[in-house]
Amino acid sequence: MHDVDEDQILVGNGSDELIYLLAWAYLSDGGRALCADPAYRMDEITTHLAGATLLKVPLRNWAHDLERMSEVETDLCYVVNPHNPTGTARTGAEISEFAKSAKAKLVVVDEAYIDFVDDPDATTAIPLAREGRVAVLRTLSKAYGLAGLRVGYIVASAEIIKVLQKIRAPFSVGTLAQAGALAALSDVTHRQRIREHAIQTRQIVHDLFSSAGYSVVPSQANFVLVVAPEDELLERLNDHGISARPGSTLGLPGTVRVSVPSEDGLALLRSALGT
Ligand SMILES: Cc1ncc(COP(=O)(O)O)c(C=O)c1O
Incomplete structure (x- = not known):
């Protein structure tokens, strides 16, 4: 390899x-x-x-x-x-x-x-x-x-x-x-599928948060960092069954790290953000 x-x-x-x-x-x-x-x-x-x-x-x-x-x-x-x-x-x-x-x-x-x-x-x-x-x-x-x-x-x-x-x-x-x-x-096919899912979905997640008025850091990984008051956004996501990582636990207070979700998770995110 x-x-x-x-x-x-x-x-x-x-x-x-x-x-x-x-x-x-x-x-x-x-x-x-x-x-x-x-x-x-x-x-x-x-x-x-x-x-x-x-x-x-x-x-x-x-x-x-x-x-x-x-x-x-x-x-x-x-x-x-x-x-x-x-x-x-x-x-x-x-x-x-x-x-x-x-x-x-x-x-x-x-x-x-x-x-x-x-x-x-x-x-x-x-x-x-x-x-x-x-x-x-x-x-x-x-x-x-x-x-x-x-x-x-x-x-x-x-x-x-x-x-x-x-x-x-x-x-x-x-x-x-x-x-x-x-x-x-x-299993190259599987790897390719996971990669494509992550790349496409992180863009969708980025756009959903942007449309909801948040500032989002462009990501090359399988998560995106959203700039937001932590407690407020975490509660909003939690209310729709979404768990995300508070930035303060990662050394970046005032942000929330959101992992690239499955299709079902994406539907939850859309309802949480009202987009
Ligand atoms: C940057 C980075 N390096 C290494 C690791 C750890 O990977 P592993 O599960 O192989 O120990 C992680 C896991 O979160 C990570 O974020």
């Missing part, structure tokens, strides 16, 4: 296990990590667990401020692309430029939501991970729907993979999860 050697991939018990391993391997000697503010929570938690210092650069226009982030000296820098919780994506060229200019020793690009991208410029960083100091995280928890089975992987240089392999527990991903992952990876 990625045109890399076997010794450049490590499979983990969800990509979260690999995020733990990265922190343990590269941050535990009083290291420094850098991420966006807000970031994916596990990047923050594992940095703290490793006893390292966490530096944060606020988002600019809801996206990673790579220009400012590139100036910070750190051991590890996390870029979530597309980002969670905003759904914004930086382009492959921007990530490539960042990887060249960043003062971080290791750049980790978390591509958990890359399967939902339709911006042709927002390409994967995997070609950068074949050599050098870029590592790319992928998961089967999103587009493949296997969150409960726990399978993710990291693509990096053989040296980085060796380091992570040394400290991981000998038994990680179960046989059932491995079988599920292989089946999912070979």
Whole structure:
């Protein structure tokens, strides 16, 4: 799939296990990590667990401020692309430029939501991970729907993979999860269907909220971020049986993150928004 050697991939018990391993391997000697503010929570938690210092650069226009982030000296820098919780994506060229200019020793690009991208410029960083100091995280928890089975992987240089392999527990991903992952990876039609559903439906969700008067962040992921008074919007959605994530729990108060729904969920959303 990625045109890399076997010794450049490590499979983990969800990509979260690999995020733990990265922190343990590269941050535990009083290291420094850098991420966006807000970031994916596990990047923050594992940095703290490793006893390292966490530096944060606020988002600019809801996206990673790579220009400012590139100036910070750190051991590890996390870029979530597309980002969670905003759904914004930086382009492959921007990530490539960042990887060249960043003062971080290791750049980790978390591509958990890359399967939902339709911006042709927002390409994967995997070609950068074949050599050098870029590592790319992928998961089967999103587009493949296997969150409960726990399978993710990291693509990096053989040296980085060796380091992570040394400290991981000998038994990680179960046989059932491995079988599920292989089946999912070979089912290209299913992946395509999920991807198309997410791309089409997030646009519909975006338009429904816009028509109802809300400001919505254009998304490349399988959720959209709506700018709104949280309690008011959550109550409005709740009244119609819709559960959404308050932005304050994701580091973005004054927003609500809405996942791409099923057809039935979309009907509920239409009634909630009166559109
Ligand atoms: C950006 C990001 N990375 C990684 C993960 C974790 O994925 P996994 O289920 O593979 O541990 C998530 C899950 O929400 C995520 O949002």
